[in-house]
Amino acid sequence: MEEIPTEINLVTLNCWGLKFISKLRRERLTEIGRQLASADPQPHIVALQECFCQEDYMSIRRETRFILPYGKFYFSGPFGGGLAILSKWPMEESSILPYPLNGRPTAFWRGDWYVGKGVANAKIRYGPAAKQVIEVFCTHTHSPYEGGQPDDSYLCHRIAQSWTISKLLRGAAERGHMVVGMGDFNMIPMSLEHQLITANAPVRDVWRVLHPESSVGPADHPAEKARRRPIPTAEFNIEENGAASDGPYCTWRWTKEQQKLLGPGKPPVTIPPDTIDRRGKRLDYIFAGSGDISTLNGGWVVKSAKVGMMMRHPELGCSLSDHFAVEATLAFHPLSSSGSLPPPAAINGNGSGIPSKTKPTNAASTSTAPDDDTIADDKLVTDGAYLHSPTPSSIRDLKSYDAQLLSFLGHESQSSQLPTTAYDDILSLLHQYVARERSQRKWRGYHFFAALAVTIGCLIGVWWSPANYVAFILMLVSSLGLTAGTVDGLMSLLFFQAELGQLKEFEWEIMNAKANAAGGIPVPTAERGDERSDW
Incomplete structure (x- = not known):
């Protein structure tokens, strides 16, 4: 086996690959494969959701076969669960567990029951030692069709599904393996579903490790309103809040009139970074554990996290999916020979544990016409009433590598159970x-x-x-x-x-x-x- 890695790059992406429903499906998913193959840094493990057609999966595999030679397409339900895992390293075991509660066959127009949503699992070995194993879990939980309202009849399904995956993550961690849970969880940060996972399993939401003050929902959500924070801009929502869904950068969230500006031969279209973003939110997550710290004489910590795959299709001009990807890099942080923690390792050369700032990339020269909300609130944007891109002061309290390991070793006060x-x-x-x-x-x-x-x-x-x-x-x-x-x-x-x-x-x-x-x-x-x- 090749040299044991000191960093692992993870990517999760909802591909929006519904057969007969998703627009430009083949073109987009093929381009997703090309972008994964040319990504920098190269991904080591990729979790895909809504990749329902095996032909689309094979198209992605053809593009990524040199950097991700191992992969598994998971079959579940009458029409398939849409889950796939790609890996740089061999998969020793693989399985899929359908969720016990997963929608209703009577709601055939929604399809959750028919695709047999569940949790795909791959046991991936990155080194020769017994505990040098990553257990990867990929999932797509029940969609919040009823908006997460108090009378949302599907909320019970999503809570039960969060409970199920939390047990799987905890079981893998108890085996001493490094644990990674990725996917479209259809929940907002700090919701009950979110807390179930982080409280019932020894894993953390990698985004909140680096951005503990990030949003807990879209700007108009009651939980986010209660924080009394200014409405964010599109750039801030990407860089600080990790809002990979429903934001203005995604062309599939544009109006039909705006989408008519896209297409072959048309000039590229951009959205100004200071565009207000009321609807952007996090639905896609990477949860990670540290592995067996005592056995490995160290553990895996969060080095960086960002929203990725924001580029447009080079010919069609549209976004590659109706979600952006969430990407993270985990770094191995060793213990000293005495069992204590050495000084924090530097990230990006600054020694602070703070990842470098990542700008959203959208080619071009032409801007779309603003919608009514944008026009109405232009003055507030100009007057600085909205959150713009994060400043160093807003991220100076990020946890160092030492602190991350200490939290797993129990040196910090950390509740392991829900109230x-x-x-x-x-x-x-x-x-x-x-x-x-x-x-x-x-x-x-x-x-x-x-x-x-x-x-x-x-x-x-x-x-x-x-x-x-x-x-x-x-x-x-x-x-x-x-x-x-x-x-x-x-x-x-x-x-x-x-x-x-x-x-x-x-x-x-x-x-x-x-x-x-x-x-x-x-x-x-x-x-x-x-x-x-x-x-």
Whole structure:
């Protein structure tokens, strides 16, 4: 095996590769492969989401085969989970675990259930020692179709999925392996889903390690409004907040009129860096652990993190995806022979642990016409009411390499569990969702029996029908009604019953974790005589 690396470059990207739906899919994904192949620094591990078509995956593999010779396309669900992992080093093991809670087959226009979303895992060896292993997890959690509102019926799914991946990350860390979790998590920073991952597994959000004061949502989100910070500019949202989604730099978020300015032979279009950005947010994450510090005589720390893959397609002028990539470099920081930490290593030659500033790159000469919000707020931008690119003072408190390792070694105060109130919130949400699903199961069962009764009535009516066209109408109504009723009956008997069983399992795990957090001994639900044991 070649020399053991001292740095590992990671990339995660949602490719927006939905067949028949995503525009310019083949051209964009082929260009994504070219850009990965020519990236500087070269990526060592890449996690892809929404790469649903194997032909697109193979197109990316052809472009990256010399720098990322190993790869795995994951099959899940009827139409595939869209997950893939590329690696510079061999994959010793690979698997995919579908999420127990993952949308509904009745919401066929949304598709989450049909693609079988889950967690792809690859065990990658970067050195000969037993613990010189990276366990990479790639995921794409349930989309927040209902905007994350308090009555969002899919919030329970995303929380359960965060819980699932946190257990996988924790299990890998307990094996002494370096752990990396990457993907489109469809959550905002410091949300309950986010806290579940960082509290239930010994990993950290690499962006918040370097940018602890970065945003906790888009500018208009209640959590971000509560911080009472100025609205950011597009540049600030990229450099400081890591907003790889929904920002004005992405051409797929432009209006149709703006998109008409793009295309072959047309001049390149840019967005001014001081454009206000109310909607940009983080949905894509890299979570990383340090590895077994005592065995490796050191650990992996965060050297840099940035938003990447912001370039446009060289001919079409469009963004390569509706998300930008999140990129990070992890560096190995050794312990001294005495077991103590040496002085912090320099990053980018400045010795401060602060990564160099990265400017967003967009070729050109022509600017798009501003939208209504931009026109209305131009004066506020001019007057400095918006956050611009970060200054040295805004990042002077970044953690050094020593501090990062010390936090894993337990020398800093760091909570490893959620407060019990957070578990109460999850249980409350869970019980509300269970009530909804039980109601759905009941009414769909009633529909089946009603459709069966109508079918029997129609067949009797056919016997006594005075004309053929009446018989035809009765047979048509009975056939369609019984088909719909049968589907609902199967949903009630199979899907909802299975989902309620998974919810029982999830409830037990949360109650168990809550009891452990409170220092008590959990009591099985059934022994408490709780009516929910009869789900």
